[in-house]
Each structure stands twice: as structure tokens, then as C-alpha cells.
Amino acid sequence: MRALPTALLLLLLTSCSSDPESTEVRVKLSPPDDTSCIGVSGFELEVTVGNGQPTKSTSMRSRPVLARDDCDLQTPVSLQDVDLDAPVLIVLRGFDGARRQRVQGMLQIARLRDAGTQSLTVKGVDSSPLQVVAIDRSTVLKSEPISSVTSLELSGQSGASFAVDAKSAGAWFAVGEPWAAAISPPFATPLAAGDDITVRATLTKGASSAHCVLQNKGDYLLAVVQ
Amino acid sequence: MRVLPGVSIGLALLAAASSASAERIAVIALPSQNQQPPSVEADRLCSLLISHRHQALCSADVATRLRAGSERPDAAWAASLRQTVGQARGALTRLDRHGASALTRQVEAALRLHGGGIGGPEVLVEWALLERSLASSAGTAPAASRWLRVAAALGPSVTLDPLNHPDDERNAFAQSVTEVSAAPSAALAVVSSPASADLWIDGVRRCATPCEAKVPAGHHFAHVASPGHVPVTFEVDLKPGTRQRREVGLSSAYTGASIDAIAAMLANPSRSHEAGAAIVPIARFLDVARVVVVQQDKPGSLRTLLVSTSGASQRRDGASVEEVAQNLGSGSGPEPIDSGNERTAWYRSPYLWIGVGVVLAGAAATGVWLGTRDDGSAPGTGTLVIGGR
Numbered sequence: 239m240r241a242l243p244t245a246l247l248l249l250l251l252t253s254c255s256s257d258p259e260s261t262e263v264r265v266k267l268s269p270p271d272d273t274s275c276i277g278v279s280g281f282e283l284e285v286t287v288g289n290g291q292p293t294k295s296t297s298m299r300s301r302p303v304l305a306r307d308d309c310d311l312q313t314p315v316s317l318q319d320v321d322l323d324a325p326v327l328i329v330l331r332g333f334d335g336a337r338r339q340r341v342q343g344m345l346q347i348a349r350l351r352d353a354g355t356q357s358l359t360v361k362g363v364d365s366s367p368l369q370v371v372a373i374d375r376s377t378v379l380k381s382e383p384i385s386s387v388t389s390l391e392l393s394g395q396s397g398a399s400f401a402v403d404a405k406s407a408g409a410w411f412a413v414g415e416p417w418a419a420a421i422s423p424p425f426a427t428p429l430a431a432g433d434d435i436t437v438r439a440t441l442t443k444g445a446s447s448a449h450c451v452l453q454n455k456g457d458y459l460l461a462v463v464q
Numbered sequence: 465m466r467v468l469p470g471v472s473i474g475l476a477l478l479a480a481a482s483s484a485s486a487e488r489i490a491v492i493a494l495p496s497q498n499q500q501p502p503s504v505e506a507d508r509l510c511s512l513l514i515s516h517r518h519q520a521l522c523s524a525d526v527a528t529r530l531r532a533g534s535e536r537p538d539a540a541w542a543a544s545l546r547q548t549v550g551q552a553r554g555a556l557t558r559l560d561r562h563g564a565s566a567l568t569r570q571v572e573a574a575l576r577l578h579g580g581g582i583g584g585p586e587v588l589v590e591w592a593l594l595e596r597s598l599a600s601s602a603g604t605a606p607a608a609s610r611w612l613r614v615a616a617a618l619g620p621s622v623t624l625d626p627l628n629h630p631d632d633e634r635n636a637f638a639q640s641v642t643e644v645s646a647a648p649s650a651a652l653a654v655v656s657s658p659a660s661a662d663l664w665i666d667g668v669r670r671c672a673t674p675c676e677a678k679v680p681a682g683h684h685f686a687h688v689a690s691p692g693h694v695p696v697t698f699e700v701d702l703k704p705g706t707r708q709r710r711e712v713g714l715s716s717a718y719t720g721a722s723i724d725a726i727a728a729m730l731a732n733p734s735r736s737h738e739a740g741a742a743i744v745p746i747a748r749f750l751d752v753a754r755v756v757v758v759q760q761d762k763p764g765s766l767r768t769l770l771v772s773t774s775g776a777s778q779r780r781d782g783a784s785v786e787e788v789a790q791n792l793g794s795g796s797g798p799e800p801i802d803s804g805n806e807r808t809a810w811y812r813s814p815y816l817w818i819g820v821g822v823v824l825a826g827a828a829a830t831g832v833w834l835g836t837r838d839d840g841s842a843p844g845t846g847t848l849v850i851g852g853r
Contacts, residue, residue: 261845263848265848281851283850323844325515399562
């Protein structure tokens with residue numbers, strides 16, 4: 239019977255190894271294989287080390303995600319002095335230009351010391367990917383600054399419309415051009431390339447609107463001012 | 465050669481020890497007399513349970529599953545939607561197109577969620593005519609005429625109220641009804657499992673499944689309902705003279721005590737056992753080993769009730785989310801109340817072998833630590849870099 243713990247000990251001693259020199263652990267984002275990340279303007283990160291309080295941070299992008307493999311933080315988030323022997327829980331959420339959560343991901347690392355490079359799988363939060371419309375707002379606003387916009391409304395020919403309150407959307411709305419967001423699918427007839435839509439921006443003083451035609455860009459529709 | 469079987473047994477014991485605490489657990493946030501449901505704390509608990517490798521059903525998901533099928537989209541529901549349609553028409557009159565559009569989307573979402581409901585076709589016609597008015601106000605005549613045809617197909621027998629609909633709208637609707645009725649009709653055949661479910665099309669009960677209903681060509685809402693089951697809803701676009709067949713499966717609905725009733729029981733310490741008994745059917749319905757009910761008595765103070773499918777319950781007042789998660793994470797759930805089961809031999813107890821496994825794992829871990837420690841070079845902290853190419 240004494241062979242049992244001895245053998246187990248030997249087995250584990252020979253199979254386990256540690257790398258005392260490696261002090262940096264990288265977490266790469268694995269993008270979803272559908273269009274659920276298209277339009278995402280930035281990410282919220284929550285990192286919990288051991289039993290400590292979660293560290294929250296926001297990583298905004300300079301422009302939204304418009305290609306499937308671009309679903310990533312443009313600027314990596316770096317946490318210094320992390321206990322290498324504690325478990326780490328990383329929760330990531332991605333929001334589009336209307337501050338609607340579109341993707342999420344979670345990664346649990348039992349011990350950073352042996353982690354090396356890890357992959358965090360990002361998945362869409364909706365049961366099926368939503369239709370995304372992108373627009374260069376400067377073509378609608380002309381000389382007015384983005385900060386003067388209080389709301390933006392996109393109206394389709396069917397009478398369906400989608401509106402976003404710029405103040406509520408905050409930094410997610412203020413992302414660089416083209417602004418992009420998932421629109422609720424209009425009843426019966428989703429928007430399609432060639433459709434006319436009206437884009438109306440309500441400003442702190444007055445309003446500005448433009449008629450646009452939708453162009454198919456593969457994973458999203460781009461509204462181009464006529 | 466006696467070493468290999470020994471290693472195999474040891475690894476099996478370790479595997480048993482590591483998987484012993486992984487369970488399917490549901491978390492429910494309940495309101496209390498003075499406090500809203502502690503959703504944030506419930507979500508945090510759910511995250512912690514997932515991090516402890518449990519399969520956790522989080523509060524919002526649980527609430528959706530428990531409420532599925534409990535709402536009855538009947539005449540009262542339809543009347544409230546018609547009121548919203550009236551408000552949207554009012555907004556349109558005030559040239560508040562944005563407000564009218566938002567209210568219209570609310571009505572549309574409710575109608576789509578309940579497959580047109582079971583409160584008659586009037587609300588559907590009202591909604592389609594509202595969409596027509598919105599399209600007209602946007603200057604899109606083709607869309608407006610399309611919505612008129614949709615309205616006529618949804619309720620050809622509906623008579624519009626002259627107080628709410630101007631003459632030109634009523635005349636246009638009557639003209640469209642004549643055109644829709646003159647066209648060849650279509651048919652929708654529905655087969656359900658279980659059978660004998662009620663088939664409602666555009667808010668009107670048509671037949672018991674399996675059955676076929678004739679309808680005007682166009683867009684229609686269908687709602688298939690059977691007592692004790694979650695209704696199935698869908699929409700169809702039927703061309704003139706065509707027939708469409710649909711097969712639907714109805715899943716069982718939760719029919720036990722309501723969330724509000726359980727919240728009231730839990731608020732009273734003398735009714736904890738009653739609350740525990742009421743939660744057991746929830747655990748069975750959700751197919752989970754345990755249910756954790758979280759309630760906030762006063763800000764910062766949580767009350768939890770841990771219930772297992774055996775009926776055992778454990779109430780804790782003032783425990784933090786982390787403590788509750790730790791309690792569940794270590795596998796120290798409540799013991800069954802009924803201990804009248806047949807006694808088993810001591811060596812058949814899984815706890816004994818889990819204990820043996822843990823002791824062996826501890827010995828192995830100590831060995832690994834002793835063998836690999838390097839006092840001089842192993843750093844205690846490092847850098848975690850997330851994202852970026």
C-alpha cells in the first residue's frame with residue numbers, strides 16, 4: 239500500500255514543471271465566428287484576482303469593429319503586480335455605438351504562473367446576430383461637432399425607426415467614424431442594400447437630417463448620404 | 465509492476481475529489497417587502513459559482529424560464545395594447561413622430577412575443593393601421609399601402625371605430641378588405657406535440673391541433689397553446705392559394721408557487737420550511753441539484769435560502785455573496801432532512817474516498833512544492849496583459 243502515494247508523488251513530480259522566468263501572461267481574444275462583434279465600439283473588463291475586489295476598466299476603440307477578425311481591444315489592458323499563484327477571473331463585455339451589449343466572454347485561469355498565453359473566447363449575447371448599420375455622421379452633421387448631438391434617429395421606408403440618445407450612450411456614441419450600432423430588426427422587412435433611410439440628428443440647437451442609401455458591406459450596411 | 469495499478473487508483477480518487485463539488489445550481493433573486501430583488505448580488509453569486517466550475521443558471525434566465533407561459537395575452541392584454549396604440553396616434557397628431565415610433569415598437573414587440581395573443585384581431589388591425597400612418601407621415605406611400613393590406617388580411621371582419629379612424633382611413637381599409645377577400649385564400653395546417661392544443665390565428669381561436677385553418681393571403685400571427693405548456697408563437701407569410709404546414713413542440717411550463725408567493729414566505733422566518741418545499745418543484749423543473757434564493761432584507765444584508773431537490777433547506781441571514789459561494793463551492797450543501805434511508809457500509813461512503821483522495825492530493829502537492837521550489841528566482845507577482853495583437 240505504501241507504493242500508492244509514492245508512485246503518485248513521483249508521477250506528479252516528473253509531469254509538473256514551472257517556469258520561474260516567465261512573469262508576463264498574455265490573454266488573446268478569440269473573436270466570434272459570426273457577425274455579433276460588428277459595430278462594437280469598446281470593451282468593459284472586470285478582472286478578479288484571488289478573493290480580492292474586481293478591477294474594472296474600459297477600453298474604447300478609435301473606431302468600431304467592422305471586420306470579424308478585428309474583434310479585439312485596440313490598446314491592451316495591462317495589470318501590474320498580479321499575484322502569480324492566485325486564480326484569476328476575467329469577464330469581458332463589448333458594447334456598440336448605442337451602448338447595447340453585443341458580445342461577452344469569460345476566462346478563468348487557475349494559476350497565472352503556469353498560464354503562458356491564454357485565449358478568451360468572445361461570443362455574441364443575442365440568440366442570433368443583429369443587423370448593423372454604420373454611418374459617417376460628419377456627412378449628416380456637416381460642420382456641427384459630434385458633441386452637439388443629443389439624439390440620432392434612423393428611419394426606414396417601412397416606417398420602422400431606430401433612435402439612440404447620445405447622452406445615455408456617452409463615450410460609446412462618441413467613438414470615431416463611421417459610427418455603428420445594431421438596429422432592432424424592423425418587422426417583416428429587414429433593411430437591405432439599396433434601401434433609402436432618413437438619418438436625423440437632433441442637436442443642442444436645431445437639427446440636421448439627410449437621406450441615405452444603404453450599401454452592402456458584407457457584415458454590415460453602410461448608410462451613404464445622397 | 466504493482467506501481468501502475470496504484471497510480472491508476474490514485475488518479476481516479478483525485479478525479480472523484482475534484483469533480484465532487486461541481487453541480488447544476490440555479491440562482492433566484494427575490495423581492496422583499498421593502499427591497500427590490502438583489503439582481504447585482506445574484507449575478508455576482510452566479511459568476512462566483514461559475515468560477516467554482518458549477519453549472520449555474522443565473523437569475524434573469526431562471527425568471528424567464530419560470531414565467532414562460534404564465535402570462536395570458538387575453539382581452540385585457542389586447543385592451544392595454546390598444547390603449548398604447550391610441551397614445552401613439554396622439555403622439556403622431558402632435559407631430560411627435562419619435563414618440564409615436566417608440567410606442568409602435570412597444571406594441572409590435574408585444575404582439576410578436578405573444579403571436580398576436582388571444583384577445584381578438586382588433587388590436588392587430590389597429591397596430592397595422594398605426595404603422596400605415598407612420599409610413600404615410602414619413603412620405604413613403606408604398607410602405608403605407610403595404611401596411612393597409614397587412615391590416616386587411618389580419619382582420620377582414622373588423623369594423624373600425626369612427627371616433628378613432630377618419631373617414632378616408634375607414635374607406636381605404638374597407639376597399640382593401642374587399643380586395644383581400646376577392647383573392648384566393650390560403651391555409652395554415654398545424655400539428656403539435658402534445659396534440660389537442662388550441663390554434664389561435666390573429667387573436668382568434670380557430671381549431672384544436674392537428675388541424676388546418678383557412679385565412680386570407682398575407683401576413684399572420686399564430687399562437688399555439690395547451691394547458692400546462694409554454695405557448696409556441698410564430699408568424700407566416702401566406703401567398704394566395706398556398707398551404708403551409710407547421711409542426712410545433714410544446715414544452716412543459718412551470719406551474720408551481722409563484723415567485724411573489726415564495727418571496728412572501730421567505731420574508732417570514734416561521735415559513736422558511738414552507739418556502740423550501742415550494743422551491744423543490746422549481747429545482748425539479750429547472751433540472752438542477754440546488755436552488756439558491758437571494759433576498760435583500762435591508763441594504764447590504766442578504767438573506768439566502770439554499771434548497772436541494774431532496775427537500776433539504778438551509779437559511780442564512782446576513783451572509784455575503786462570497787460566503788454563500790464558498791459554502792456551495794466546497795460542496796457543503798444542506799443535509800437531507802429525511803435520514804430514514806438504508807444505512808450503507810462505511811467503505812461505500814463516497815465522502816470517505818473523497819477524503820482519501822484529498823489527503824493523497826495534498827501529499828502530492830507538498831511533494832511537488834518541495835521538489836520545485838526555488839527561493840531565489842521565482843517571482844511572487846507578474847503582469848497580466850489582456851487583448852491586443
